[in-house]
Amino acid sequence: MNQDQTMHGISVRVKDLWKRFKNNPEPVLKGVSFEVYPEEIFVIMGPSGSGKSVLLKHIVGLEPIEQGTITLNGEALDSCLESRKYRIAMVFQTAALLESLTVAENVGLYLSEHRLKPPQEIRRIVTEKLRLVGLTGVEEKFPSELSGGMRKRVAIARALVMEPQLILYDEPTSELDPISAAIIAGEIVKLRKQLGATSIVVTHDRDLAFAIADRIALLYQGRILAMGTPVEVKMSPNPEVQRFLNIEINLSEIVESHEKHP
Amino acid sequence: MFRNIGELVILLLRTVQALPLVWRQRLKVIDQLYEIGHTSLLMVCILSFFIGGVLTLQTGPLLAERGLEGVLGSIVGVSMCREFAPVMMAILIAGRNGSAIAAELGSMKVYQEIDALRTMYIDPVHFLVLPRVVAVAIALPILSLFSILVGWLGGALVASINEQIRVPTQLYYESLRQAVDFSDLANGLFKSFCFAIMIGIVCCHQGLTTIGGPRGIGRSVTKAVVNSIVLILICDYVLSRFLQYLE
Numbered sequence: 001m002n003q004d005q006t007m008h009g010i011s012v013r014v015k016d017l018w019k020r021f022k023n024n025p026e027p028v029l030k031g032v033s034f035e036v037y038p039e040e041i042f043v044i045m046g047p048s049g050s051g052k053s054v055l056l057k058h059i060v061g062l063e064p065i066e067q068g069t070i071t072l073n074g075e076a077l078d079s080c081l082e083s084r085k086y087r088i089a090m091v092f093q094t095a096a097l098l099e100s101l102t103v104a105e106n107v108g109l110y111l112s113e114h115r116l117k118p119p120q121e122i123r124r125i126v127t128e129k130l131r132l133v134g135l136t137g138v139e140e141k142f143p144s145e146l147s148g149g150m151r152k153r154v155a156i157a158r159a160l161v162m163e164p165q166l167i168l169y170d171e172p173t174s175e176l177d178p179i180s181a182a183i184i185a186g187e188i189v190k191l192r193k194q195l196g197a198t199s200i201v202v203t204h205d206r207d208l209a210f211a212i213a214d215r216i217a218l219l220y221q222g223r224i225l226a227m228g229t230p231v232e233v234k235m236s237p238n239p240e241v242q243r244f245l246n247i248e249i250n251l252s253e254i255v256e257s258h259e260k261h262p
Numbered sequence: 263m264f265r266n267i268g269e270l271v272i273l274l275l276r277t278v279q280a281l282p283l284v285w286r287q288r289l290k291v292i293d294q295l296y297e298i299g300h301t302s303l304l305m306v307c308i309l310s311f312f313i314g315g316v317l318t319l320q321t322g323p324l325l326a327e328r329g330l331e332g333v334l335g336s337i338v339g340v341s342m343c344r345e346f347a348p349v350m351m352a353i354l355i356a357g358r359n360g361s362a363i364a365a366e367l368g369s370m371k372v373y374q375e376i377d378a379l380r381t382m383y384i385d386p387v388h389f390l391v392l393p394r395v396v397a398v399a400i401a402l403p404i405l406s407l408f409s410i411l412v413g414w415l416g417g418a419l420v421a422s423i424n425e426q427i428r429v430p431t432q433l434y435y436e437s438l439r440q441a442v443d444f445s446d447l448a449n450g451l452f453k454s455f456c457f458a459i460m461i462g463i464v465c466c467h468q469g470l471t472t473i474g475g476p477r478g479i480g481r482s483v484t485k486a487v488v489n490s491i492v493l494i495l496i497c498d499y500v501l502s503r504f505l506q507y508l509e
Contacts, residue, residue, distance in 0.1 A: 057377075060381050061380070061381075062377050062380060062381070084383055088381065089381065089382075090377075090378070090381045092374045092377065092378060093374075094373055094374055096373060096374040096375050096377065096378035097375070097378075098370070098375050098378070098379075099373075099375070100366075109382060109384070110382040110383075110384070113382070113384050113389065114383070114384075158378075158382075162382065
């Protein structure tokens with residue numbers, strides 16, 4: 001862990017990654033391969049249950065690699081995590097804030113636990129990072145007192161305190177109203193510009209993906225169906241890709257059909 | 263089962279290895295101590311008072327019939343020290359605080375808080391397990407000592423007011439003073455300390471290995487309490503035999 005390392009995004013290379021859970025004979029990931037370039041926003045999109053979050057957990061070291069390889073700047077992930085060579089932060093789908101700690105304690109946890117800065121300096125950094133994600137005056141609140149959008153922003157601030165070279169976002173806009181989702185999307189783009197970190201965003205939100213991505217990979221049933229810039233993915237000839245991108249759910253039609261044919 | 267035992271041993275070793283960091287975690291240890299103390303103290307008083315009382319009530323008349331009521335204080339004194347206080351307090355703490363530890367860590371596991379700690383290179387054993395195990399290891403012997411004193415008091419009160427026994431308080435305490443020595447007290451406190459480590463490790467392990475949603479947390483809490491109580495009783499026999507051998 002070297003807090004003084006210069007702030008540059010790192011490259012991530014995933015090669016032929018397979019994952020099979022004990023109780024499920026069907027693999028969750030089936031030979032997934034892709035490369036994320038330094039400082040880019042790479043979005044992994046796909047329907048629920050396609051293996052997106054599992055893939056993210058592999059990159060941050062929360063899931064052991066059974067088959068395949070992951071490298072950061074060309075070095076094996078395991079050795080990078082062991083030596084703590086790169087700073088990797090993750091924003092969880094549920095925000096995963098520690099409920100027993102205040103917002104300030106949550107955000108400053110990395111610095112205080114590793115004793116990287118004195119308490120006054122930590123307080124200053126916490127306030128600064130919270131301001132960066134548009135939150136002020138919430139330092140002494142507990143996570144349970146915050147809305148879903150605010151919790152997500154606190155989670156982003158907690159990630160920023162690490163001055164990460166790689167940020168992983170797991171469904172950053174899930175369970176949020178459209179305004180909060182737009183604010184979070186704006187934060188992701190703004191932070192990439194300010195920090196120069198590489199960002200990998202996992203989402204099933206098509207609007208978010210096309211709004212922020214430099215490149216998109218569409219993951220479906222454990223395989224990558226399409227990968228490229230947003231325009232390239234939109235133009236993909238693969239019918240599954242087109243089905244996912246073009247499906248329009250009209251709730252009023254569904255309700256009407258249920259009323260007619262109960 | 264063998265896998266669980268292996269994991270428990272590894273968690274214990276990792277906690278022992280993390281002991282030099284306990285000063286850094288002192289505020290969390292104090293928080294946990296306060297939690298254990300303020301939730302258990304009243305319960306400890308009530309439970310211990312009645313254990314001492316019932317012990318006197320059951321043995322007193324039998325001793326009085328045989329003209330041995332003079333040794334009642336010794337019996338209550340030694341039993342409370344060596345057996346009842348450490349075992350009953352351990353069971354109480356397993357139920358009251360062990361379940362809370364398993365539920366809290368289980369909930370943190372299920373809601374990815376522990377994953378979040380790992381991504382910040384914070385070891386859950388240092389951050390969560392160490393303060394809890396140390397706090398239980400400090401609190402349980404103190405509560406047992408308290409329990410011993412309150413149990414003696416309960417026994418003395420019942421001995422003096424029960425018509426079938428009628429042992430004056432002075433005689434009761436005189437007999438107790440002659441029978442109970444430092445080794446009895448040390449014996450009980452040593453047992454308490456061992457039970458505390460066991461409760462802390464078992465409950466933290468159950469919490470950290472929770473899977474599933476709220477139902478998984480419920481399962482972990484039940485398993486934590488049941489496993490702790492079974493292990494306390496098995497360990498009690500083993501430790502009693504070991505301490506007898508040493509004496």
